[in-house]
Every structure is written in structure tokens, then in C-alpha cells.
Amino acid sequence: MTFAPVLDQGPGTIPAGSAPVGGPDLPQERRLVTEIPGPLSREMLARKAAAVPNGVGVTLPIAVVAAGGGVVVDVDGNSLIDLGSGIAVTGVGNAAPEVVAAVTEQVARFTHTCFTITAYDGYIRVAEALNRLTPGDHEKRTALFNSGAEAVENAVKIARAYTRKQAVVVFDHAYHGRTNLTMAMTAKSMPYKSGFGPFASEVYRVPLSYPFRDGGLSGAEAAAAAISQIEKQVGASNLAAVVIEPIQGEGGFIEPALGFLPALAAWAKDNGVVFVADEIQTGFSRTGHLFASEHEGLVPDLITTAKGIAGGLPLSAVTGRAEIMDAAHAGGLGGTYGGNPVACAAALASIDLFENGGLTERAREIDVVLRGALDALRAVDDRVGDVRGRGAMMAIELVDPATGAPDAALTARIAAFAHANGVVLLTCGTYGNVIRFLPPLTISDDLLREGVRVVGEALAANPL
Template sequence: MSTAERPALEQSRHLATEIPGPRSRELAARQAASVPGALAPTMPVYAARAYDGILEDVDGNRLIDLGSGIAVTSVGAAAPAVVENVQSQVAEFTHTCFMVTPYEGYVEVAERLGEKSPVPGETRTALFNSGAEAVENAVKVARAYTGRQAVAAFDHAYHGRTTLTMALTAKQMPYKHSFGPFAPEVYRVPGSYPLRDGGLDGVAAAQATISALEKQIGADSLAAVIMEPVQGEGGFIVPAEGFLPTVVDWCRENGVLFIADEVQSGFARTGAWFACEHEGIEPDLITTAKGIAGGMPLSALTGRAEIMDSVHAGGLGGTYGGNPVACAAALGVFETIESQGLIEAAQRIEQVIRGHFEQNADDRIGEVRGRGAMMAIEFVDPATGAPDAELCGAVAKAVRETGVILLTCGTYGNVVRFLPPLTISEELLREGLQEVTDALKAV
């Protein structure tokens, strides 16, 4: 069925059954008998259709989507330009492997990423399948270029679930528990968490980071420092102003590469093409995924040309990396962001979310933070400021039962995050936010 023939999905919340409904419960039983329990869904419903700010489940319930498949469907779950590009490409060919017989779509995506990324000067881009793959290849390239082995990551970091990226990731449960040993020559240093830094400004926090880098590792052993400009799973932490530029300046002075992990924060999500732009950061290497291809599996590593070209022929690649169908989808994402003004839409979403929680202040919300459509609230004990994971869980559970898809995160499990599609209507967004406020009052 073509895009034009598909019936429109009404952009309103509607509960036809309880959550979960009978069809979802039936599928859950089948899942339990065939899928590992480690794959535990956030919402107990099974998707049938989705468009803009609404996801419809197999029981006919229409849910407000404040998660975007964890920041993946930023342009909507079935953006017309993405759907049309994918349908057209599938009809031509689905795969050849770029390293066997290359194709134009891959080259065009690489060109567009070079144009949009904050990496300075001439760039090169390699395409992969997942964010973790992009991060692993960033580390490979950094080690090849510098001739050094050590890599530094930060407290509260999340970079993936593979052996190497688990070593870079900070949180033990559920990401690292029982899966060691992990890759060697990975070090962790303190970052900037303004709510919990005891009043440190960005420059002072960066000096503590630099001291740890110099004392624990030594600049001449360090290939790269990797950081999310807005930390994702760690709690949507925005470093204090001045932190990132100070760390990047130290990297430049010491021949250490700075890798920006923009897997979650890239592609207009924060109200700019990339979150680095908010502080004028120019990374040596940048990783992207999630929102890059509207739900198709695609990721990228973009870097300065001399760094990327330092790797020997055949040193980068993979059978499916830069699949032609995924590349076609990515070109549809670029088109949609630009034609629909989704960078500005993300900025408006931030204003709505901040405004809502300013008008509905609660002393159990320790901070409202984030950028663009990557926003969060952190729940605390109002008497002590300690993280309140129990309250966070109770609020999230109550909200989900009303037909709103809501995600949590944070090292302490006490953060609710808002990742709506950039195409969501303001009406639906406000309706979803009100459910959060109502649940908090009820709890």
C-alpha cells in the first residue's frame, strides 16, 4: 500500500480497552514462550501503527508517544519522505554490500553528514548499523590515528551494550551486571552534573576532569576522550556552561582526540542539527544513529579527513553497514527536517515542556533540564535532595496506564525523560505532560 493510500491515523488519545488489552496480553504470552525475558518492554502493549505523536496498538488503543522509540522516530514513525524513499529503494535492490559494489545512496548520506556535522574542515564518513558499532569504530580510528591505546569516558555515560561499549558505559544495572570482563584500557573520569556537583561551575568541573585524566592516564597514553554533549541514559545531564569547551581545549593541546557521541542527541533532537553546536564544540570524531534514518538501522562515524583516512584499506566496514534501504530512509530524514522546520519545532517543544513545569512546580522535582526535545525532570526527596527512584517509578507507571508512552532513565533511576517526535502537535504534547503532573499529584 502506498503512502497516499494509507488511512490517516487520528492524532488523538483513545483507550478502546484497558492497558494492556486482550490482543496485547495474548502476544505477551507468546513472547514469554519464545523471547528471552531479558528483553523486557517498557509498555505492555504491541504496536500496530504509528504516525506523528500517536502510536496505535493491536487492540485499537491510541497512545500519546513521548518516547519516539528512544529518540529514533524524530521525524515521525512513518514520515512520508522516509516511506516513499524506502519503498522506491526496495523496488530497485535491497543489498549489495558497499564494500563489494558501492552505490550512490551511501555516498550521498556521507556528503550530507559532512555538510551538517560540526566536525571542522574536510570530513569523511563511514556508515554502520547501530550506535554501539559507530562508537566502537570511533575508538578503533582514534587508536589507529594516535598510536595510543587508552580511552576515557565519563561518570553517568552510556555508549552501548557490546563488550567495548559496556566498558565505556557507567551504569552497572542493567547494562553491565554479570557480563564482564570488559575491554581494557578504558578509564572513567568525573564530568559535570550541575544538580549534584556541589556548585561547581563548568570550568572548575572541567579542571577536575583534566586532573583525573593527567593523573590516572597521562595525556601521552590517551587516544581519545568520548562524551555525550547531553548525557542520555545517565539522566539527560547538560554539563555546566564552559565544561565542554575547556575539556576540548585540553584535548587539542595534548593531541588527544575528542569524540562526541551524538547517537541520542543528534539530528535536530536538541534544537540544532547536533548538540555540540550549542556550545560551539568542534569534535574530531562524531557518532550518530537513532534519529538518522527514521527507524531503519543505520549509524555513522564522521571525522576529520586526515583522521579517518589514517586507517588501512579494509580496516573499516561490515556486511550491512550503510544498507541502501537505510540510506534512502536517511535522505528522507534530511529532507523532512529541512522542509518541515523540525529544528525550530524542537526548540518550541523545549519551551512548552519548561513552561509546563514552571506553571506546575513541585518540590519533588529537583530539576527540569535538557535541550530541545530532549528534556527531563529529576525526582528528589525535597528534604534531602536525594534521588527518589520510587517516586519516579510510580509516576511513570501511572502515566503509562493512561495511554501515554513515557520513558525513564538516570544513574539513580529517578529521571523521567521526554523524547516526543518533533512532529507532535502542541495539543498532544500538553495533554501528555498534564498526565505526568496529575500522576505526581496523585502519588
Template structure:
């Protein structure tokens, strides 16, 4: 396996794609006048419900930076929410997209099949956890993949109930809103939601103090009492929760849930939309925890920025749906499939899995030192390049959402894109592109530390 070409300053060699200087550069305040012009147009033309985090007009991105219309270069610690893991405009992705677009842009796989879709399915069947026979189906978004995984599980088991967990996020469609735990901004005012969805307590070591087996026993007790195994089609869980706060379950929690599902004929769905494709220092996060799901949902990092999602899993479960029961006009679009094959090639041959682990070690070291100095950093957690800090009142450990929001806004004003998350809104999450260099990441973390320190007297 080849590895990323890392220079002495820790910056990966970037060939092709946008030739962007890998630096933080502020030539105007954020937003600058050209960005503000676009934001004004957005306010007039785009529905208010579509928000944004960074008040900029992006014009180019690559490596570890995003360039705006005013010439500002911002360090990217968000990757478009874990999407551009191989880096924006990765040359293999660009070439594959250009080649496919020149051949054909759409036939609808359900009308006229093409090789790209089949090749992506073959790759997913090979890469996802489990040594059993697998099959895949392709869709457009993570939420659509989750909806279809539930459909498949219900068809296979001939049961209706589905269990999700506290702090879960699974999407914004009607069923996935029901599965999602957090009300604002995802669910408030949008009900009624899909029925036969139940919630169990999640292992949250920082806040519950339970061992993995004890947390699993608590969750299983709730499931058995409030749902009943005989009624349950599926349990869906994120191996590391994303929007819920990058919560890493205690050791033993996920295997115990998996064992209970297997013993009771319940389909276990692993939602790897945010944690999949090298993000955690393994190709899939479930590999870290010693369990094998029946179905895996993927999206985000799968196609280098193009919209694509999938459900992959045990062939007998995947084949439960009747012909015509799965699909969608754009599902497995040929251009997105070409991008996915190029991205998967990059993940497998350019050392991105190993690079994620290196980035994680760097972030955990820097953020752990910050925690030792500042009691408002209640917890540092995550795996690979999926790391977070939870900000709290140091006296009570109560979540401090105001502090998290203020730090994120200050970072963006200083040229570093940082995202918040968490049920309580008090978590800063770090999802850098795996193509970012050490020097740029360290500079971004310097800005985060300075922003947190600046909020002491705010």
C-alpha cells in the first residue's frame, strides 16, 4: 500500500485539483464584502430553514483549506460534515467524474443498469464488516439509506417496531426524524412522526458512569419491557454517535447489544453515515468495537463530495424485499458511482486509514493538554479523525452550549471552520479532511485554544 506523501512540514503533497496554498489567510473580516453579497442573495432566495455555519461564499477547496470569494483561506476542520475525507477535488475523483460525465449522466439503474453501480456494490460488499455473503443497494443520502434499511429489516422479520438510542441522529425525513433524538432544530414543529419507533438509553461514559455491559443491560431491559423482542424488527445504532455529540460507547456495550439482537432474531443496523470510510482510523467504526452488524448504512465520505448512499448487509436480509421494492430515480447515479470508486481506491491505496489514526493522535494530544489546563473542557473523546470536546460548567458539569457556540463563532471569524454538535449543543467536533497537513491542523487547534481562552471574560 502506498501512503500519502507527507512533506517535512507535515503537509500532504497535493497533485491536481485546486492549486491552493495550504495556509490560513485573512484579507478581510469574515464575512467579506463579496461573501456578504452572496449571503444577502441567499436570504432573499433560499428558504430560511436552510441555515449555514460559516458566513462565507466558498469558491474553491482542497487539502485542508476552503477559499472564499474575498480571498480568505480558512482551515477546514469540518470536511462538509465528514464528506470530503479524501480532500476536496481529489484528483482521482475529479478525473473519474469528468470521464463519466462525458459518457452519460443518467439512465436510471432500474431502467438501464450500468457497471458503475454494480462495481460500487461489489466494493461495499467486500469492505464492510462481516465475512458472510452480502449484497448492497444504492441511494442518495444517509437518511434515505436509513429509511431503506428499516424497510428491509421489517420485510425480513415481518415485524414493525424499531429501536433507536438516546442522542441518536439518523436524518431529516419523517421516519428518520422519528429515529433522531434531538428536537431542535431537527424535529420541532414537523410532526407527527412515523409510528412504532422506540428509544433506549445509550452508553455515555462521561455522563452515565456505567460500564459497557451495565449500560447494555439497562438498554436491553428498556427494550424488553417497552417493546418486546417478538415485536422488534431492528435496532439501529451509530457506533460513534455523530450529531449527538461524538459519544463513544463504553467497551462491551455494542457487542452485548449485538448478541441480544442475534439471540432474538432482531436485525442490527449500524449507521456509519458519519463514521464510515476511514474516518475513525478503521474503514468502518464498528471494527473498533468487536461486533458485526447485519446491515450497514453509509453515505457522506463514500463519494468524495457527490451524493451517494448505500445499505449493505447479509444477503438473505437484503434479498427480503420484492423486486421493485427498493430503488429511486437517482439512486446510484453513474457520476456519483464513478466518484465513489475513485474515493474507495484512494482510501485503499493512499494510506488514508493510517492518516486518520495519525490525525486522531495529534488531536487527542493537543486537546487533552487543553483539558488539563481548562476545567471547562469536561471531556475529550473520539477515534481517528472524529474527535470532540464537551464544554461544561466546571463547578457542576452542566452543558455549556453558549460557550461552545461562542468559541465556534470566534474560530470562524479567525479563519478556522469548526462545527458544534451534541444533544445539549455544547460539543465542538473536529472532522478535518484526511488530506490536511500536521502544521495546518496544529494551527487550527491553536486558534481553537485561543478562542476558548478569549471567552473567559466574555
């Protein structure tokens, strides 16, 4: 399968009707018909280099024309196994028929009015759904925005309005976004923060429970250390919010030891501090529960969501206790595109699939397949220092087996090998030594196993 460029529109342009239709009906197979990248992808990426700034990078040098199920198809006709799902966005698939139908119907009605000018049903229905589905049976409110960073920033605004305090505590290895405030909240300098300061003030960082690297501290012990630092260096009387990812995303898929999160939440409640769960990457069935907070019965005061919420359309939310959410004055929250009606239509269709389409159960099945395959890799290669995560959010940490030191160079070589051999694979971690597995929940077991097999081949091709 190849796609001829339309020369009068620029090299590499896809002519109308020549690309395959995406969705679950795409052949679910890894298929390489050219090298990666192929000639048409190279042409398109040359156009990208001439039109798009260098700061907007591309991890895998292909140009996609269709996607669905567990594959993406590039302009040269190569079909790659998708173990990234747009960084945990396309949990329901890249072109779920239910989402396509809902979006098509809404587009025919209207694409925009701005909810803060004239209200509409879709926004309210999404808010009602999130109020019902997020942890806790207390009265809630939801405000909608565009991106995860916007949601986090608005959660901080709301917490500050409610508590009349300013300080915010975040954690080692955290990632919360790329706006000025959320860059301050994010831990890793490159590529997210370097050269972009000065950053927002009153953001304080404390240690996270990191079972693979913190000397075997229990969750309670790690929480006590973090709380002690908060009390000594910030003070509860100054603290508006504690913001934490239940399982860290960009920081390396770090899952805190059991008891760490509940201890922090209990301390926050006792000290008048708003506890914010950043579920932007973990939310919407990704970890085998609708929200990762549910694994330990955690009930956050505020919860931020985005990524998987709307099947690939830009939408995010802050949901939380009514008395906290109502603290902001009228007009203090909002934005021109927040809760766009087309994105809301996609979200309602996606939420129905998460709730009633078996996708949460599917994430648990993916956990079994991935964990088994990754544990098998660790059993034969001691450079795989750790296998961790939940559901369809799993990772391996690669290390020097003699010292346990992070091996970022090996990680980069494994990812490059996977890309060249038809697997979309993402890395992460403060030390650049974690390979993450974030497949769409619509992927088949066969594709999962094949993708991990390619990672095993990459390890074998890069011996000590």
C-alpha cells in the first residue's frame, strides 16, 4: 500500500481519498513495506522542518494517515503496532465508531458558541457524568477546559480561592504540564523547563515514594518523610494544595508504595489542605479502574482529567467537592474553547464506552498479558531492573545490572530498534531509562505480545 504525493500541493501531500479509513476495521497487523521512515514520510517531515519550529519534536519519524484498533498506518503503507495511544489519549481507539457518530452529529448542529456566553446541553452532561463517576459520593461540581495543563492550573486556582492560601506542594519526578505554573510544578528540566524560566513562585517539591529506588521504605514511612518536609519547609498554614499523580506518568510510571497516598490525603484533610489527584494520564480505565485513585479507595478533594476523556479531541476537566469548586467568583473560571461542544460530544460517547463497553475490564486483561510478557523479559535479562504499573499503563526500568544505575543510552537504543521494526514505543522517566507501554484498550493480545517480542529482540541486539 503506497500513497502518491500531489506535487502541486507540495511533496508528500496525501491526495483526497487515497488514504485508508481509520478505525477498528484496519488490518490488525505489523506490516513493513518500506524502511522506517519511508520515502513519503521523509518528504512530509522535510515539509514539517520547513514549516514547524524545532521545539515541536517528533519522536517517531513517520507521517500517519490512518489508525485504529492497535495499529497506526503511515503514508508509505507501513502498519505499526501502537503501544503509545497518543500518550494515553486514544483509550477507546483512534476512530471509535461511537465517537465518530457523536462528533459528526454535533458538527452538523454547531461547532461552537462559547459556554460562558451561551450554555448548551453537552457541557452540562459531561459535568454530570464526571460528578457521578469520580471517586466519592459527596456533592460535586465540574468545570471543563482544553488541556491537562489547563486543568491543573485551574485546580490550583480553585484551591487557592477556597483556602485563601498560596503554597502548592508537588513531588519528585512529577509532570503536570508546560504552562508557566505547571512547568514550575513539573520536576524534569529537559525537555520541559530548560531555558523557559523564571517560573511561578510558591511551588515546593518533596520526596515521592519510589519503591525501586528509595531503599525499601514502606508507604507509611515515605509519607511520613514527605509530610515532615512539608511541615518544616512550607507549613500547613501556608499550603493551599497537595497535587500528585496516583501513578506518575512522564516521571517514569512510578507507583507509590501502598499507604503513601492515603496517608498524604489524611494529613491534608486534617490540616485544611486541598488534596488534588492529577489523573490526566491515569484516568478513564487506563489502570484497570475508571480512576487510579480507586485502587486504594482514595477520595480526592479535586481530580483533574484530560487525555482519554474524549477519544482524541481536546478536553479536560476539574471535578471536586462542591464547596471547593464554588469558591471561585463568577467569571473566574472558563475560557473561549473550554468544553467545546464537539469535544463534549466525543467525551459523552467515550465515557459511555468506558462505563458500559467493557474497556475497564479490558485494561485488566491487558495488565495480565503485559505483566506476564514483561516479567518474562526480566527473568532472562537483568538489565530489566523493574516491571511496574497497572492495567494498560505498564513500564520497565532499564539499568546497569552491576550498579543499578539508570541506563538511558540502552533505553534510547531499544526505542530506536522498536521504531525501525514497526512498533510505536515511548520512553519516560527523570533519568530517561524507562520504557512505557500505553496501548489503546482496543488492542489485541496478539499485537501486545508481538510488540513486547520486538522489545526482547531489541535487548538481544544490544548485549552487554
